[in-house]
Amino acid sequence: MLLLPLGILWFAAVGLALLDGRRRWVAWLATGTLAAGLAACVWLAVVVLREGPVETVAGDWPIGVGIALRADALGLCFAVLSLAVLLAALAFEAATRVRSRTFPALVLFMATGLTGLFLTGDAFNFYVFFELSMISAYVLTSYGERSRQLRAAMIFAVVNLLGSVLFLIAVAALYHVTGSLDLRVMAVRISVVESNPLVLSGTLLFVAFGVKLGIFPFHFWLPAVYTGTRPAVSAILSGGLANIGTYGLLRFGADLMPRELALAAPALVVIGGASVLYGALQAISRRDPDEVLAYSAIGQVGYVLIALGVGGPVGYAGAVLYAVVNSLNKTLLFLAASLRGRLVGSAFVVGALSVAGVPPAAGFLGKAGLFRLNWGVETVVGQVALAALVLVGGALSFIYMFQLFQRRFWEEGDVKVSSAIGARLLVGGLGLVVVVLGLWPEPLLAISERAAAVLAVGGQ
Amino acid sequence: MILLTAVAVAVLFGSGAYLMLQRDLIRLVVGMVLISNAANLFIMGAGLTKGVPPIYPLAADEAVSDPLVQAMTLTAIVIGFGVAALLVSLVYRVYTSHLSLDLDDLSAAEEREEAAKDRQPLPSSPPSREPVLVGSGAGAVGPGGEGT
Numbered sequence: 001m002l003l004l005p006l007g008i009l010w011f012a013a014v015g016l017a018l019l020d021g022r023r024r025w026v027a028w029l030a031t032g033t034l035a036a037g038l039a040a041c042v043w044l045a046v047v048v049l050r051e052g053p054v055e056t057v058a059g060d061w062p063i064g065v066g067i068a069l070r071a072d073a074l075g076l077c078f079a080v081l082s083l084a085v086l087l088a089a090l091a092f093e094a095a096t097r098v099r100s101r102t103f104p105a106l107v108l109f110m111a112t113g114l115t116g117l118f119l120t121g122d123a124f125n126f127y128v129f130f131e132l133s134m135i136s137a138y139v140l141t142s143y144g145e146r147s148r149q150l151r152a153a154m155i156f157a158v159v160n161l162l163g164s165v166l167f168l169i170a171v172a173a174l175y176h177v178t179g180s181l182d183l184r185v186m187a188v189r190i191s192v193v194e195s196n197p198l199v200l201s202g203t204l205l206f207v208a209f210g211v212k213l214g215i216f217p218f219h220f221w222l223p224a225v226y227t228g229t230r231p232a233v234s235a236i237l238s239g240g241l242a243n244i245g246t247y248g249l250l251r252f253g254a255d256l257m258p259r260e261l262a263l264a265a266p267a268l269v270v271i272g273g274a275s276v277l278y279g280a281l282q283a284i285s286r287r288d289p290d291e292v293l294a295y296s297a298i299g300q301v302g303y304v305l306i307a308l309g310v311g312g313p314v315g316y317a318g319a320v321l322y323a324v325v326n327s328l329n330k331t332l333l334f335l336a337a338s339l340r341g342r343l344v345g346s347a348f349v350v351g352a353l354s355v356a357g358v359p360p361a362a363g364f365l366g367k368a369g370l371f372r373l374n375w376g377v378e379t380v381v382g383q384v385a386l387a388a389l390v391l392v393g394g395a396l397s398f399i400y401m402f403q404l405f406q407r408r409f410w411e412e413g414d415v416k417v418s419s420a421i422g423a424r425l426l427v428g429g430l431g432l433v434v435v436v437l438g439l440w441p442e443p444l445l446a447i448s449e450r451a452a453a454v455l456a457v458g459g460q
Numbered sequence: 461m462i463l464l465t466a467v468a469v470a471v472l473f474g475s476g477a478y479l480m481l482q483r484d485l486i487r488l489v490v491g492m493v494l495i496s497n498a499a500n501l502f503i504m505g506a507g508l509t510k511g512v513p514p515i516y517p518l519a520a521d522e523a524v525s526d527p528l529v530q531a532m533t534l535t536a537i538v539i540g541f542g543v544a545a546l547l548v549s550l551v552y553r554v555y556t557s558h559l560s561l562d563l564d565d566l567s568a569a570e571e572r573e574e575a576a577k578d579r580q581p582l583p584s585s586p587p588s589r590e591p592v593l594v595g596s597g598a599g600a601v602g603p604g605g606e607g608t
Contacts, residue, residue, distance in 0.1 A: 124532055124535070127536075128535060128539070131539045131543070135542065135543060135546060138543075138546060138550070139546065142550065142553065145553070145557075146557075147554075147557040147558060147569060147573075148570075148573065150550070150553050150554045150557055150558075151554065151566055151569075151570060153550055154485070154550055154551070154554055154566075157546070157547060157550060158480070158488060158492060158547075161492055161496070161543060161547075162480075162492075162495070165495050165496055165498075165499045168499045168503070168536060169499050169502050172499070172502055172503040172505075172506040172529075172532070173502075173506065175506055175528075175529075175532075176506035176507075181528070288577075
């Protein structure tokens with residue numbers, strides 16, 4: 001059952017690699033199979049939410065010998081989210097025009113890597129799936145193959161390869177300390193090991209996932225890459241691939257090393273706060289829409305880090321919720337910013353309001369979740385500082401999003417240039433999803449709490 | 461032996477990092493390969509303290525060393541190989557579009573494009589905003605090595 005989404009995506013990717021993705025029917029076939037993979041994941045998620053985590057050991061080996069695949073609420077939440085983002089980007093590209101023969105296959109390879117990574121129960125397999133999705137991402141970044149995209153791909157590949165190597169070293173170090181690669185066994189053994197060697201591997205993991213997320217001190221590659229790539233690829237990178245960073249921090253930090261995470265909490269909050277302010281201020285000073293969105297992405301992941309630093313069930317639920325909302329916002333905005341028309345303009349407003357955290361859109365939920373974090377902070381000074389940071393960050397993001405909207409959609413004469421109808425409808429639909437999630441927030445809140453509950457149990 | 465391995469990992473990683481700071485893209489790729497091999501050696505090193513080699517068949521009560529690290533290293537080598545191939549092909553594509561492998565030339569090209577973009581009236585630039593430098597004919601960069 002666990003292998004179903006992985007199997008669908010993997011075989012479809014291999015098959016599509018042989019076909020010419022520039023043909024319309026191939027692109028739609030890829031979209032269809034990705035939708036099937038997503039449906040399988042959603043079905044799995046329903047089963048897991050009803051009956052608890054599902055586990056499969058590959059190749060019928062006894063438990064403890066074979067490599068385990070394990071689906072719990074946290075992993076599935078991110079798997080469904082990432083597949084939905086990839087599906088939106090692929091459908092967007094299929095509705096306009098696919099420019100290279102490998103694009104649909106690469107998106108499916110990345111979907112395989114992401115699904116595997118979110119569903120694996122083995123640290124080294126995590127690395128393998130991680131590399132599978134990263135390698136597809138390196139090639140996808142060069143999609144379009146103009147000199148701009150090639151430079152972006154070069155930067156992206158080199159920086160993120162370094163991140164992957166650091167992650168690999170951290171996994172090897174953890175294996176040396178615990179003598180196991182199974183994440184659950186590792187969590188149990190780590191709780192009895194003294195902290196010293198763990199702090200080192202924890203720092204390596206933090207750097208590796210920080211590079212992936214593009215938080216403040218590791219953000220230097222991000223603007224160049226997000227502005228250089230095509231809109232669909234920027235949406236995939238910021239909406240789909242960046243989830244690896246959040247999930248990795250939650251899984252390896254909160255689940256595996258809760259003590260070390262608590263130790264690092266002040267640093268996480270400070271780095272997160274710096275990220276929020278830096279991203280927002282830089283975004284205000286930029287004019288190019290892609291650049292504004294890139295810096296906004298740096299700012300938004302800062303909140304996730306703050307939520308993680310506050311910790312506890314409330315903090316983890318806030319981190320999951322914010323990651324979900326943020327990735328939907330970013331997908332919507334990157335796709336909408338490249339199009340024209342009234343429908344797209346309204347969808348963009350929804351995304352902009354959502355980033356700023358204004359009520360009807362889903363972003364409000366994320367911001368409300370951040371205010372709830374105050375329950376987890378003991379000191380009054382900390383509470384005031386946190387609330388002030390969220391308010392200031394929200395106000396700044398409102399300014400830059402509104403500036404961007406003004407420049408992009410209030411220009412005279414633009415209305416005549418209309419983009420492909422399918423792409424516009426898709427973006428409109430995404431905007432609708434963001435509004436509906438904001439108006440009917442119960443499912444999202446419940447899911448994020450279930451996901452955080454996984455961590456609270458694992459951390460004991 | 462542990463010290464020796466540690467020194468070897470350090471030297472590999474250090475030389476790789478040094479090469480990555482160079483201005484030439486080929487050196488950058490070589491540096492990347494060295495660093496990923498430093499990681500491979502590190503994984504092997506993680507199993508070093510367990511003792512004698514894992515060779516089948518085993519004597520009845522003999523201590524064996526851990527075979528898992530070697531399986532892991534093998535996987536990591538394969539992945540590293542695929543990634544290196546991808547990087548080299550990427551460097552080649554950068555060369556065909558810029559006719560240079562020097563990072564200075566690349567950033568100069570970037571500045572030229574930025575300047576060209578600033579000269580345009582900003583908001584009304586349609587989706588095709590990048591000026592093409594030199595041919596983008598050659599086929600797609602292949603799906604690289606998704607080995608293992």
